[in-house]
Amino acid sequence: MKRRFKLGLLINPYSGIGGALALKGSDGADIRQQALASGAEKLSGKKMTVALQALLPLKDQLSIFTASGEMGEDVVSELGFKYDVAYQHPASQTESADTQAAALALMAQKVDLILFAGGDGTARNICEVVENRCPVVGVPAGCKIHSGVYAITPKAAGKVVAQVVKGELVSLMAGEVKDIDETEFRAGRVLAKHYGEMLVPEELSYIQAVKMGGKESDELVLSDIAAHVIELMSDEPDTLFVMGSGSTVDSIMQEMELKNTLLGVDLVSDQKLVASDLTAATLLQHCANKPTKIVLTLIGGQGHVLGRGNQQLSPELVNLVGKQNILVVATKSKLQSLHGRPLVSDSGDAALDDMLVGPIPVITGFHDLVLYSIGSV
Numbered sequence: 001m002k003r004r005f006k007l008g009l010l011i012n013p014y015s016g017i018g019g020a021l022a023l024k025g026s027d028g029a030d031i032r033q034q035a036l037a038s039g040a041e042k043l044s045g046k047k048m049t050v051a052l053q054a055l056l057p058l059k060d061q062l063s064i065f066t067a068s069g070e071m072g073e074d075v076v077s078e079l080g081f082k083y084d085v086a087y088q089h090p091a092s093q094t095e096s097a098d099t100q101a102a103a104l105a106l107m108a109q110k111v112d113l114i115l116f117a118g119g120d121g122t123a124r125n126i127c128e129v130v131e132n133r134c135p136v137v138g139v140p141a142g143c144k145i146h147s148g149v150y151a152i153t154p155k156a157a158g159k160v161v162a163q164v165v166k167g168e169l170v171s172l173m174a175g176e177v178k179d180i181d182e183t184e185f186r187a188g189r190v191l192a193k194h195y196g197e198m199l200v201p202e203e204l205s206y207i208q209a210v211k212m213g214g215k216e217s218d219e220l221v222l223s224d225i226a227a228h229v230i231e232l233m234s235d236e237p238d239t240l241f242v243m244g245s246g247s248t249v250d251s252i253m254q255e256m257e258l259k260n261t262l263l264g265v266d267l268v269s270d271q272k273l274v275a276s277d278l279t280a281a282t283l284l285q286h287c288a289n290k291p292t293k294i295v296l297t298l299i300g301g302q303g304h305v306l307g308r309g310n311q312q313l314s315p316e317l318v319n320l321v322g323k324q325n326i327l328v329v330a331t332k333s334k335l336q337s338l339h340g341r342p343l344v345s346d347s348g349d350a351a352l353d354d355m356l357v358g359p360i361p362v363i364t365g366f367h368d369l370v371l372y373s374i375g376s377v
Helices: 030-036 044-061 073-079 096-107 119-129 154-163 182-186 215-235 247-255 280-287 314-320 332-335 351-358
Strands: 005-011 064-066 083-087 111-120 136-140 168-180 192-203 240-243 268-270 270-274 290-297 304-306 327-331 358-365 366-373
Touching: 005 044, 005 073, 005 096, 005 154, 044 064, 044 073, 044 096, 044 111, 064 073, 064 096, 064 351, 073 083, 083 096, 096 111, 096 119, 111 119, 111 154, 119 136, 119 168, 119 192, 154 168, 154 192, 168 240, 192 304, 215 247, 215 358, 240 247, 240 280, 247 268, 247 327, 270 280, 280 314, 290 314, 314 351, 314 366, 332 358, 332 366
Parallel strands: 005 064, 005 111, 064 083, 111 136, 240 290, 290 327, 327 358
Antiparallel strands: 168 192, 168 366, 240 268, 268 270, 358 366
């Protein structure tokens, strides 16, 4: 049976409530009470409904996890989606703490993506607890939208999520989260502040240095992939990087001028070779008590990431490292050659293979990622 896509859904019911009344925001219980007393309408739920229209044909492929009442349950129930309430908010008027608690509850369910409706304050609250651990898509519903995590319209948000659910190639970008001081804003001064970044799927973009199809283009793309991984190594000098088999991983090692075992597994830290051609048991010994990431590429004609040519990456090691620390590297043309087939994990451990099912970021260039799915074996 095919695994359902696990969608986290979250609504800030009061987002944008002060806009029509020229209150310039909805932060603060007093502002929300003033807006409601003046007859303001809550619109964020309606905007989420628009976004979800694109997902109605995919109902049978979705399991939605959401928060109670106006924070999501009301909307998904009305539209007839299958859902579970992951967070029960305790009061009729929700606060930023409820947004954060709900986001944490969604993360605990290991959702594949979080779709949320709100404004910059909502994005800021979610960013503080989610960071870049899960892709997000924002449905614009606030008075002020300075953050880069929102789709241009609610309908566009639903369209992008539908692409992800269907397993279509989408780019995975770093979206900036910004918010302004509403007190200053009401005084006529716009003071926007950067609060972080979250991963946002977008329609596929290609960044080509030269025309496609030539060897020079392939070399440039591989060099860009290597530059991205090397930057991660520089940012995390104490982390061990397990370098798997394959020519794409080999190109990263060549870029660092390190000896590579093309059909084996090597260990690198701070761009220095720690050990070569390791066995499964030796890898476990090295990585047992240290932060570790695994660098993989597609092996074999069917898109295998585990179980073909890299059996040294044992289920024990992969469970130790965790899915969030697996770095898949591949060119976009290599992904397109799969013709929509998902990646495959055939580790020999059914529970591990099931755990890995779902979308995973694939590094396809320098600061250029694609969201692609690992399928059920």
